[in-house]
Amino acid sequence: MPQLPEQQTYTLPPAAPHTxxxxxxxxxxLMLGVCLGFAVTGIGLILSYDWLAxxxxxxxxxxxxxxxxxxxxxxxQPAPTPVQREEKDWYSA
Incomplete structure:
Protein backbone atom coordinates (compact mmCIF):
# COMPACT_ATOMS: atom_id res chain seq x y z
CA MET A 1 0.00 0.00 0.00
CA PRO A 2 1.53 3.35 -0.98
CA GLN A 3 2.15 5.89 1.72
CA LEU A 4 0.46 9.22 1.27
CA PRO A 5 2.35 12.33 2.33
CA GLU A 6 1.17 14.09 5.43
CA GLN A 7 -1.13 16.97 4.58
CA GLN A 8 0.34 20.37 5.44
CA THR A 9 -1.09 23.83 5.49
CA TYR A 10 0.96 26.59 3.92
CA THR A 11 1.06 30.28 4.65
CA LEU A 12 1.72 32.72 1.89
CA PRO A 13 4.37 35.41 2.24
CA PRO A 14 3.07 38.80 3.34
CA ALA A 15 1.87 41.15 0.65
CA ALA A 16 4.46 43.52 -0.71
CA PRO A 17 4.26 47.01 0.82
CA HIS A 18 3.02 49.89 -1.27
CA THR A 19 5.84 51.24 -3.39
CA LEU A 30 17.48 64.91 -4.45
CA MET A 31 17.86 63.84 -8.09
CA LEU A 32 17.69 67.38 -9.44
CA GLY A 33 20.03 68.73 -6.76
CA VAL A 34 22.63 66.02 -7.33
CA CYS A 35 22.51 66.43 -11.12
CA LEU A 36 22.85 70.22 -10.84
CA GLY A 37 25.63 69.91 -8.26
CA PHE A 38 27.63 67.46 -10.37
CA ALA A 39 27.19 69.66 -13.45
CA VAL A 40 28.41 72.74 -11.57
CA THR A 41 31.33 70.77 -10.09
CA GLY A 42 32.27 69.46 -13.54
CA ILE A 43 32.22 72.92 -15.06
CA GLY A 44 34.30 74.22 -12.17
CA LEU A 45 36.87 71.46 -12.67
CA ILE A 46 37.04 72.02 -16.43
CA LEU A 47 37.51 75.78 -16.03
CA SER A 48 39.88 75.33 -13.03
CA TYR A 49 37.70 77.45 -10.76
CA ASP A 50 38.02 75.93 -7.31
CA TRP A 51 35.24 78.07 -5.88
CA LEU A 52 32.81 76.82 -8.55
CA ALA A 53 33.76 73.19 -7.95
CA GLN A 77 8.94 57.05 0.60
CA PRO A 78 8.26 55.55 4.04
CA ALA A 79 10.69 53.07 5.51
CA PRO A 80 9.56 49.45 5.17
CA THR A 81 8.06 47.92 8.28
CA PRO A 82 9.28 44.46 9.25
CA VAL A 83 6.66 41.71 9.34
CA GLN A 84 6.52 39.64 12.52
CA ARG A 85 5.81 35.96 11.93
CA GLU A 86 4.97 33.47 14.62
CA GLU A 87 5.12 30.32 12.53
CA LYS A 88 7.58 29.18 9.94
CA ASP A 89 6.90 29.72 6.28
CA TRP A 90 6.60 26.80 3.92
CA TYR A 91 9.91 27.70 2.28
CA SER A 92 11.97 28.12 5.46
CA ALA A 93 14.09 25.38 6.91
Whole structure:
Protein backbone atom coordinates (compact mmCIF):
# COMPACT_ATOMS: atom_id res chain seq x y z
CA MET A 1 0.00 0.00 0.00
CA PRO A 2 1.53 3.35 -0.98
CA GLN A 3 2.15 5.89 1.72
CA LEU A 4 0.46 9.22 1.27
CA PRO A 5 2.35 12.33 2.33
CA GLU A 6 1.17 14.09 5.43
CA GLN A 7 -1.13 16.97 4.58
CA GLN A 8 0.34 20.37 5.44
CA THR A 9 -1.09 23.83 5.49
CA TYR A 10 0.96 26.59 3.92
CA THR A 11 1.06 30.28 4.65
CA LEU A 12 1.72 32.72 1.89
CA PRO A 13 4.37 35.41 2.24
CA PRO A 14 3.07 38.80 3.34
CA ALA A 15 1.87 41.15 0.65
CA ALA A 16 4.46 43.52 -0.71
CA PRO A 17 4.26 47.01 0.82
CA HIS A 18 3.02 49.89 -1.27
CA THR A 19 5.84 51.24 -3.39
CA UNK A 20 5.93 54.34 -5.49
CA UNK A 21 9.32 53.70 -7.12
CA UNK A 22 10.76 56.88 -5.65
CA UNK A 23 8.23 59.22 -7.23
CA UNK A 24 8.13 61.55 -4.26
CA UNK A 25 9.01 65.23 -3.82
CA UNK A 26 12.02 64.26 -1.70
CA UNK A 27 13.36 61.91 -4.38
CA UNK A 28 12.85 64.40 -7.20
CA UNK A 29 14.54 67.19 -5.26
CA LEU A 30 17.48 64.91 -4.45
CA MET A 31 17.86 63.84 -8.09
CA LEU A 32 17.69 67.38 -9.44
CA GLY A 33 20.03 68.73 -6.76
CA VAL A 34 22.63 66.02 -7.33
CA CYS A 35 22.51 66.43 -11.12
CA LEU A 36 22.85 70.22 -10.84
CA GLY A 37 25.63 69.91 -8.26
CA PHE A 38 27.63 67.46 -10.37
CA ALA A 39 27.19 69.66 -13.45
CA VAL A 40 28.41 72.74 -11.57
CA THR A 41 31.33 70.77 -10.09
CA GLY A 42 32.27 69.46 -13.54
CA ILE A 43 32.22 72.92 -15.06
CA GLY A 44 34.30 74.22 -12.17
CA LEU A 45 36.87 71.46 -12.67
CA ILE A 46 37.04 72.02 -16.43
CA LEU A 47 37.51 75.78 -16.03
CA SER A 48 39.88 75.33 -13.03
CA TYR A 49 37.70 77.45 -10.76
CA ASP A 50 38.02 75.93 -7.31
CA TRP A 51 35.24 78.07 -5.88
CA LEU A 52 32.81 76.82 -8.55
CA ALA A 53 33.76 73.19 -7.95
CA UNK A 54 33.26 73.60 -4.21
CA UNK A 55 29.94 75.35 -4.82
CA UNK A 56 28.79 72.29 -6.78
CA UNK A 57 29.80 70.02 -3.91
CA UNK A 58 27.85 72.30 -1.57
CA UNK A 59 24.77 72.01 -3.80
CA UNK A 60 24.97 68.20 -3.62
CA UNK A 61 25.31 68.23 0.19
CA UNK A 62 22.44 70.71 0.50
CA UNK A 63 20.23 68.56 -1.75
CA UNK A 64 20.90 65.49 0.41
CA UNK A 65 20.10 67.36 3.62
CA UNK A 66 16.90 68.92 2.26
CA UNK A 67 15.79 65.57 0.86
CA UNK A 68 16.25 63.92 4.26
CA UNK A 69 14.27 66.72 5.90
CA UNK A 70 11.46 66.28 3.37
CA UNK A 71 11.43 62.53 4.02
CA UNK A 72 11.19 63.22 7.74
CA UNK A 73 8.22 65.50 7.05
CA UNK A 74 6.45 62.64 5.27
CA UNK A 75 7.08 63.72 1.68
CA UNK A 76 9.36 60.78 0.90
CA GLN A 77 8.94 57.05 0.60
CA PRO A 78 8.26 55.55 4.04
CA ALA A 79 10.69 53.07 5.51
CA PRO A 80 9.56 49.45 5.17
CA THR A 81 8.06 47.92 8.28
CA PRO A 82 9.28 44.46 9.25
CA VAL A 83 6.66 41.71 9.34
CA GLN A 84 6.52 39.64 12.52
CA ARG A 85 5.81 35.96 11.93
CA GLU A 86 4.97 33.47 14.62
CA GLU A 87 5.12 30.32 12.53
CA LYS A 88 7.58 29.18 9.94
CA ASP A 89 6.90 29.72 6.28
CA TRP A 90 6.60 26.80 3.92
CA TYR A 91 9.91 27.70 2.28
CA SER A 92 11.97 28.12 5.46
CA ALA A 93 14.09 25.38 6.91
Missing amino acids: NHGRTPAAWL LTGVGVVVLAVVVSLVLRGMGLG
